[in-house]
Amino acid sequence: MRHSVGLGLRREFLSDVLASTPAVDFWEIAPENWMARGYEAEYQLDRIRERYPVSSHGLSLSIGSPDPLDESFVRQLKIFLDRFNISRYSEHLSYCSANGHLYDLLPIPFTEHAADYVAARVKRVQDILERPVLLENVSYYVPAKTEITELAFIQRVLEHADCQLLLDVNNVYVNSVNHNYDPFDFIAALPSQRITYGHIAGHFEEASDLLIDTHGADVRSEVYELLAFAYQQHGDFPVLLERDFNIPPLNVLLKEVEKVKAVSQALA
Amino acid sequence: MDDFREIQKQWALWLRNPDGASPPANVSNKRLQVYNRLVRNNIESFVERGFPVLAEVLSKQQWQSLLQAFIEKHHSKSPLFANIGDEFVNFLETYTHSQASAISYPCFTYQLACYERMEVEAYHAQMSCIPPMVEQVECTPWCVNPSLQWRDFNYPVHTIQPQLIPNAPLPQPIFIAVYRVDCFDENKQFSSTVKFMQLNPVTMLLIDLLQRQPGLSITDMAVRLSEQLPQFSVQQLEQGLLTTIPDLYQRAMLFPFAN
Numbered sequence A: 001m002r003h004s005v006g007l008g009l010r011r012e013f014l015s016d017v018l019a020s021t022p023a024v025d026f027w028e029i030a031p032e033n034w035m036a037r038g039y040e041a042e043y044q045l046d047r048i049r050e051r052y053p054v055s056s057h058g059l060s061l062s063i064g065s066p067d068p069l070d071e072s073f074v075r076q077l078k079i080f081l082d083r084f085n086i087s088r089y090s091e092h093l094s095y096c097s098a099n100g101h102l103y104d105l106l107p108i109p110f111t112e113h114a115a116d117y118v119a120a121r122v123k124r125v126q127d128i129l130e131r132p133v134l135l136e137n138v139s140y141y142v143p144a145k146t147e148i149t150e151l152a153f154i155q156r157v158l159e160h161a162d163c164q165l166l167l168d169v170n171n172v173y174v175n176s177v178n179h180n181y182d183p184f185d186f187i188a189a190l191p192s193q194r195i196t197y198g199h200i201a202g203h204f205e206e207a208s209d210l211l212i213d214t215h216g217a218d219v220r221s222e223v224y225e226l227l228a229f230a231y232q233q234h235g236d237f238p239v240l241l242e243r244d245f246n247i248p249p250l251n252v253l254l255k256e257v258e259k260v261k262a263v264s265q266a267l268a
Numbered sequence B: 001m002d003d004f005r006e007i008q009k010q011w012a013l014w015l016r017n018p019d020g021a022s023p024p025a026n027v028s029n030k031r032l033q034v035y036n037r038l039v040r041n042n043i044e045s046f047v048e049r050g051f052p053v054l055a056e057v058l059s060k061q062q063w064q065s066l067l068q069a070f071i072e073k074h075h076s077k078s079p080l081f082a083n084i085g086d087e088f089v090n091f092l093e094t095y096t097h098s099q100a101s102a103i104s105y106p107c108f109t110y111q112l113a114c115y116e117r118m119e120v121e122a123y124h125a126q127m128s129c130i131p132p133m134v135e136q137v138e139c140t141p142w143c144v145n146p147s148l149q150w151r152d153f154n155y156p157v158h159t160i161q162p163q164l165i166p167n168a169p170l171p172q173p174i175f176i177a178v179y180r181v182d183c184f185d186e187n188k189q190f191s192s193t194v195k196f197m198q199l200n201p202v203t204m205l206l207i208d209l210l211q212r213q214p215g216l217s218i219t220d221m222a223v224r225l226s227e228q229l230p231q232f233s234v235q236q237l238e239q240g241l242l243t244t245i246p247d248l249y250q251r252a253m254l255f256p257f258a259n
Helices: A011-020 A039-051 A071-083 A112-129 A150-161 A169-178 A183-188 A221-234 A250-267 B003-016 B029-050 B052-057 B060-073 B081-095 B109-124 B201-212 B218-228 B234-250
Strands: A005-008 A027-029 A054-057 A089-092 A095-097 A101-106 A133-136 A164-168 A195-200 A204-207 A210-212 A239-241 B142-144 B149-153 B174-184 B190-199 B254-256
Touching: A005 A250, A011 A039, A011 A250, A039 A054, A039 B190, A071 A112, A101 B003, A101 B029, A112 A133, A112 A150, A112 B003, A133 A150, A133 A195, A150 A164, A164 A169, A169 A183, A169 A195, A169 A210, A169 A221, A183 A221, A195 A221, A210 B029, A221 A250, A239 A250, B003 B029, B003 B060, B029 B052, B029 B060, B029 B081, B029 B109, B052 B109, B060 B081, B081 B109, B109 B149, B109 B174, B109 B190, B142 B201, B149 B201, B174 B201, B190 B201, B201 B218, B201 B234, B218 B234, B234 B254
Parallel strands: A005 A027, A005 A239, A027 A054, A054 A089, A089 A133, A133 A164, A164 A195, A195 A239
Antiparallel strands: A095 A101, A204 A210, B142 B254, B149 B174, B174 B190
16 A cells, blocks of 8 residues: 655745746645745746645634634635645634734633634535635643543544545644643554544753754654554555654655655555 | 633744743743744744844844843734745734834834845745747837835835845935746756846836826836926836846846737
């Protein structure tokens, strides 16, 4: 079985990708970094799209925001995704605006009300986009409220919105250290049938009990172990390697993509 | 209002103004500070990259207090990171003119920010800006390069640097156009350059006319301009345009108009 492993597309190495067309199963882009970015961005994305499948991973939908859902943005997003024929759209189970944008991912309070509120907004987004929305379990450094557990919160949103999960194994690892829980138990408890996509990345150890989800370092061996465990528990799903800071040359990243691929092949 | 949304609003209030607002209750301060740092660093890095000259000519204290005020007082509507700079300019327009701040900022702050933003906007213009070929200058209908923006400035924003800081407005405003020129280089790679051009008032009128009414020929333009410039005859204007238009076309500010 051929396991699909993609790489986050960055402008830092975009021209290398166009020049050398390396063997990568798919690329992932953040629509917010490509929308309204001018003719050159569209031109480059067209060239990528001619040669590769592309997934999208949103940053600013702010699905859990106390502000009203920005439906005009969601409609622009649909035009963008249609224009580049991108079917997979994922976002963070998080929010980044409250009385205006703050441009960073904040933890939604883990309450039943909040979960239901988010689920209703996810349905609305799916209706406008005419695509499924995959929600990513996010990393967080302190919970805003724990009326229910993080796990129960995620499960409730997925069920009520009837949507899929983007399982970010690095985020599970980061959270397990930051909030002192067992990452294997956490992954085992997630609903297999909803896991259709995965993310893996590196993090930064700020203190022994505080990891920061920087996407700025190589993937740690503990996180590879979690990915292997997730495959065992839930079966195969495409995985994407994210790297957003301290970006090494493309050939170095491609070696890491191979390492991710080896995790799934070892289990096959 | 649901309880969870109150919590979120408290978080946002505190993140916008950690020194003034009370922090969310029952949350570890050490961990909250991580969010404070992440939010601030992210917004600051976007603004700093978008306004390098302004960041350089303001004192560190002025720059930091401006960023803090932006985060605290401005409610950004755009979800796109590329528009954070636009949000910053919108914020400056009212903030630097108000008396809300204890710190004063140079009188050119807003206009310099507008100027720096125009460069980014030119890059972000959605249309291709590859100059098409022109056969005959005289009978071609013309339009303005679709990325071109212009603005009048009361300060010489294009020359401002730490050693060259204006302390008073210019006696006459100046007009500056910013626009992008695209091409395919010898390796068939797409490349873009943003150009800046100070325009005289008559050229400014011409650009403004063509932006409002694309597709005019040189004769049409001479007739229309003479309404605004009665001191010149249509013939004089037409003669002038026969040199000006090819020059503006050479600079890729004007393109032949295609319907």
